[in-house]
Structures are given as structure tokens and as C-alpha cells.
Amino acid sequence: MTTVVPTSEEDPALSVVRFTSELAWSDAGPEVMEQQVSRLCVEAQECMVMNRWLDLTSLMLTSADIVFSNSKVSEKDLECIFTVICNLVTKSRSPDEELEMAKLICAKIIQQPSDKPALRLKILFNLYNLLDNAYCRFYVFMKALTLAVSGKVTEHVIPSFKKIDSFLKEWNLEVQDQRELFLSVANALKDSKSSAKDSFKFLTKYLATFSDEDTYKMGEAKEEAARTIIEFVKAPDMFQCDLLDMPAVGQLEKDAKYALVYQLLKIFLTQRLDAYLEFQAANSALLKSYGLVHEDCIAKMRLMSLVDLASHESGRIPYALIKDTLRIDNDEVELWVVKALTTKLIDCKMDQLNQVVLVSSCTERVFGLRQWQALRTKLGTWRGNIESVINTIQANKITEDSSQAVQGMMIR
Incomplete structure (x- = not known):
């Protein structure tokens, strides 16, 4: 026996079932449509009375494809329909049920990623915000990424990567x-040059x-x-x-x-440029197969080689050594030094009179154990210097306070 809950206004979920089922059976004729709509509404009411929210979710999603493909249904109406469906997860009685409901909704939403992808993505994020369970949120976020990539709307999810x-x-x-x-996330970002x-x-x-x-x-x-x-x-x-x-x-x-x-x-x-050139000569086809442009690699290796010189030449690099290492003409040496400066790879000054570059600091290409140890030593030195300065200031303050006290006694 069916139990009908009397309400002054129809429940939103029941309204959605009625609306979507009318769309689904509209071509079957008035009598058949009325019969099927009544059957589905009764079934929905039974689910609500018995708190079978997972079954109700499944029932409401049955006509989702028809709703999406129907030109008479506006995007605003679509969003409202799925807001009601997504809201059912707040009625779940356990994290497992909540996850199963979220899975059903996600499966239906990502089925046709090229049809209104931005709207589908918005629905998934609305669902995400309604969920309590942490793993459920992760699950929905991952489905949103899948949809964004398949539907080519990754620009809508990229801002969330900062979090x-x-x-x-x-x-x-x-x-x-x-x-x-x-x-x-990396796959979602790979096609974006920026x-x-x-x-x-x-x-x-x-x-x-x-x-x-x-x-x-x-x-x-x-x-x-x-x-x-x-x-x-x-x-x-x-x-x-x-x-x-x-x-x-x-x-x-x-x-x-x-x-x-x-x-x-x-x-x-x-290593330096000469090692790359030797490698390229033997493996040019391999580099091309990975989409690597030889001229771009040379430009990058020249800068990398200049950094290597800066870290191994005791802070003083002759122009001639730069010329030979980077395989460039004499008049290009300062140009490449300036490039390294503007990219903040090295901090240096050019002594044009003596034809040397004086390096004060440079970027490490690899930051491994040796670099961490060097940084630790440097930080220890800085800490010692700061403690020395603080001790000096405190000693001077004590001396100054003593002098003022003596002067005060003399004035009395």
C-alpha cells in the first residue's frame, strides 16, 4: 500500500521528477504520459517516505540525458533541476551512502562532456560544496578534472589548483x-602554455x-x-x-x-654545452621525436654553462673562457652575460678593461645534499654575525645607561 505525504506545496524533488518524466514521455501520448508520470511520482514518494535517498537519486537521474538534450529546457532550469538532485546528498545517513549518491550524480554529469561542459562543471562544484565527507569531496573534484579536460574547459578549474x-x-x-x-592536475595544465x-x-x-x-x-x-x-x-x-x-x-x-x-x-x-652538442650529434632523431628544438636547447645550455662557470671559477670568469665554453664570438660575450643577469641566474659585474666577469652569486642548477649543507653553513655564519651584533648593541646600551646614571648623580 502506498503512503502519500500531504503537503501544502509539492516537494522540490517531486516537482523535478514530475517535470523530467513529463519531458521523457511527452511523445507517447497524453494517456501513456499521465500513467507513467503518476507511476514515477508515486515511486519517488515511496523513496522519500522510507528515506531511500540513494534510490531516489537514481530515479531522478533516469531522465537527466533527456533534460540536457532538450532545447526547451534552459540552462538556468537545468541548474535548478540538478541543484535539487545534488541536495539529496545532505539527507544521506552514512558516508558510504553519500559517496554512492555522489558517484551516481558524477557518472551522469560526465557522460557527455562536450555538451554544455561549463554548466556540467558548475553542477559538480555545487555538489562538491554540499558534501560533508572529505573523501567524497576528493572523488567529485577528480571527476570535475576529468570533465574539464574532456570538455576543454580547464580554465574553470585552474584557479582551484592554488588551493x-x-x-x-x-x-x-x-x-x-x-x-x-x-x-x-598536471594533465589539466599541460595544454596551457601559461x-x-x-x-x-x-x-x-x-x-x-x-x-x-x-x-x-x-x-x-x-x-x-x-x-x-x-x-x-x-x-x-x-x-x-x-x-x-x-x-x-x-x-x-x-x-x-x-x-x-x-x-x-x-x-x-x-655538464656544459660541448656535452650537449656531442649528444645531439648522435641522437638528433630522438630529440626531434620529443619535440625538442636544437636551437632552443643550445640557447638554454649556453645559460646553464655560464652558470656552471660562475660556480666553478672562484667568482672571476675571463671573457675568453666564456667565449670558448659557449662557442660564441667575442662581441657576444657581454650579451650572454646580460641574459644571465636578466634571468637572475647570476649576480655579477663586467670588468671590460680586464675582460673578466666578477660573480658575486649564482643559481645552483641542482639543489641536493651538498647545496643544503652549504646553505646550512651560510645560515650558521649569518646567525653568528647577528648574535655578535646584538651582543655589541646590548653592551653599548649597558655602558650608555651607566654613564647616564653617573651624570644624574653629579647633577644632584
Whole structure:
């Protein structure tokens, strides 16, 4: 026996069921339509009375495709319909039920990513904000990323990537979920030229989740490790990275497919232009297959080589050495020094009279254990200097206070 709950105004969920079912059966004729609409409304009422919110969600989503494809339904009406459907998650009785409801809604929303993708994305974010369970939020966010990439509306999700660190704290994810998140974000950013650095950042976050103990799992990161290396080499404004210290990257050194890619990374981070030119001569086809432009690589390696000179020549680099190392003409030496200055790779002065570059500081291409130890030593020295200054100031203050006290006694 069916129980009908009397209400002065129809429940929003019931109104949505009535509206969508009328659309679904509109071509079947008035009698059939009325019969089917009544049946679905009764079924919806039963779900509401018995608190079967998962079943109600499934029922309401049945006609979602028809609603999206119907030209008579405006985007505003679509948003209202799915706001009512998404709101059902607030009635769930457990985190598991909430997750199942979220999965049903997401599956329906991302089914046709090219049809009104921006609206579909908005619906998913509305759903996200209604959820209480942290893992449910993570699940919906990941589906939103999938939709954004498939529907080519990544510009709507990119601003949220600035909050990833706070999201991680909120979601409290396992390592495998973190990997999935970092890789998905990197993939969402990879086609945006203005976000190349951010894409690289999330790729390195992904690779950093693998340790030496993850031998079995680490194999799945080979392709992404190679991709990260290529992105670094291609980037005209990235001159430093920690990739060589990562186990996920180190595994490529002896890999049959990616060993040469690893060798290329080592050249860019630890060697000079002559090593790159030798590598390119033997592997030009490989470089082209990865979309690397030889002239761009030369330009980057010249700057990297200049940085290497700055860190190994005791702060004094002869023009002639720069000319030979960078393989340039005499009149190009100062031009490349200026390029290194403007990109903040080195801080220096040019002594044109003596034909030398005087370096006061430079960027480290690799920031590993040796660099951390050097930084620790430098910070220790600074701390000692600051303590010395503070002690001197305090001693002078004590002397000054004593002098003022003596003068006060003399005035009395």
C-alpha cells in the first residue's frame, strides 16, 4: 500500500521528477504520459517516505540525458533541476551512502562532456560544496578534472589548483590518491602554455611520492618521469630542479627505452654545452621525436654553462673562457652575460678593461645534499654575525645607561 505525504506545496524533488518524466514521455501520448508520470511520482514518494535517498537519486537521474538534450529546457532550469538532485546528498545517513549518491550524480554529469561542459562543471562544484565527507569531496573534484579536460574547459578549474595544499590537508589522502591527484592536475595544465611551470611542479610532486621501497609501483612512473625531463629541457625559463635525486627518475638511467632521456637531463644539470652538442650529434632523431628544438636547447645550455662557470671559477670568469665554453664570438660575450643577469641566474659585474666577469652569486642548477649543507653553513655564519651584533648593541646600551646614571648623580 502506498503512503502519500500531504503537503501544502509539492516537494522540490517531486516537482523535478514530475517535470523530467513529463519531458521523457511527452511523445507517447497524453494517456501513456499521465500513467507513467503518476507511476514515477508515486515511486519517488515511496523513496522519500522510507528515506531511500540513494534510490531516489537514481530515479531522478533516469531522465537527466533527456533534460540536457532538450532545447526547451534552459540552462538556468537545468541548474535548478540538478541543484535539487545534488541536495539529496545532505539527507544521506552514512558516508558510504553519500559517496554512492555522489558517484551516481558524477557518472551522469560526465557522460557527455562536450555538451554544455561549463554548466556540467558548475553542477559538480555545487555538489562538491554540499558534501560533508572529505573523501567524497576528493572523488567529485577528480571527476570535475576529468570533465574539464574532456570538455576543454580547464580554465574553470585552474584557479582551484592554488588551493591544492589546503585540499590535501582536508582530504587526508593515501599516497595512491595523492599520485592520482597530482598527475590529473598536471594533465589539466599541460595544454596551457601559461601554466607550463605549474604543470611541471605537479609532475614533480607526483614523482616525489615514489621512494626506493616502491620498486613494484615505480615502474608505472617511467613515462611520466621521461615526460617531466622533456618538459624541463623544453622550458626556456627553468634552470633548476631536483629530478636527479628522485628514485622515480633515477630508474631511467639503465632503462632500455628512457636511458638517453636520463642522460640528457644529466647533461643539462651537470655538464656544459660541448656535452650537449656531442649528444645531439648522435641522437638528433630522438630529440626531434620529443619535440625538442636544437636551437632552443643550445640557447638554454649556453645559460646553464655560464652558470656552471660562475660556480666553478672562484667568482672571476675571463671573457675568453666564456667565449670558448659557449662557442660564441667575442662581441657576444657581454650579451650572454646580460641574459644571465636578466634571468637572475647570476649576480655579477663586467670588468671590460680586464675582460673578466666578477660573480658575486649564482643559481645552483641542482639543489641536493651538498647545496643544503652549504646553505646550512651560510645560515650558521649569518646567525653568528647577528648574535655578535646584538651582543655589541646590548653592551653599548649597558655602558650608555651607566654613564647616564653617573651624570644624574653629579647633577644632584
